[in-house]
Amino acid sequence: MTVLAVASGKGGTGKTTVAAHLASASARTRSTILVDLDVEAPDATGYFPAAHATGDTEAVSVLVPEVVESLCTGCGLCARACRFGAILVIGGVVTIDQKVCKGCGRCVAVCPAKALKEVKMNVGETTRRSADSLDLLEGRMAVGDIRSTVVIEAAKRRAALAGASLQIRDCPPGVSCPATHAIEGADYLILIAEPTEFSIHDLGAAVKLGRERGIPTGVVINKDGFGTADVAGFCASEGVPVIGRIAFLRERAASGATATLWLQDPLIMDEMDRILSRALAGARTRSVS
Ligand code: SF4
């Protein structure tokens, strides 16, 4: 499976719209799965209203610790072991913030009194759907939860089992922890940018993230002609290829807001084919062991 991650330095660049079109174009010639890893606000499946469920919705959970007070000595080792600040021990009394806990199990492992037991806590879900020849997988966080990376990793594991030859990930915008998890393991990073100064500033951070992770990267200029900022000049200075341009047309401007696909528009779909072939040509190859 080849994995293409579609991401952006900032929200609102048309990232999901491009990912949905790329996946639709790809599905015409190869088995493809579109994976929505923007788990705080997943909306890629909105582009495919006729999609039907093809698998169970799977709960994503973590094992969080609970204190057995009768066994706890108040030694504080668990708090010192937690890298996420989820445990406080004050005056020998242990308080665990289970919403902050990442379920790493370190506190349980270090507790000399075996005073921590693990209980399951739901943090989100993944759902498989199918829209004609395109497979869809959505990760979605539980309302009020903050462990997006746990859901992202669960969706990535499930997508890897789907058996598609191409996986297209719709990643969270920005360069924070969720975006980093979403692009990790991709063979090529497609960054979507608009011709505005804000977009170029944030594109720089996203290019840096891809470089740090060693992922080959190309840029798609969306709404080309809408603004005057020189995205192509910036890409040239960074040594990053521009692998596609999608012209700004007023009648397409609401595509994202209305989740509209332009599958019959040759201007769009021919450009999607070109972007795909450039990304696949630039993708790193996986070693088979
Ligand atoms: S490490 Fe175990 S015994 Fe020590 S404070 Fe934590 S729960 Fe209690």
Ligand code: SF4
């Ligand atoms: S399981 Fe890990 S993250 Fe959760 S409280 Fe224990 S050490 Fe902290």
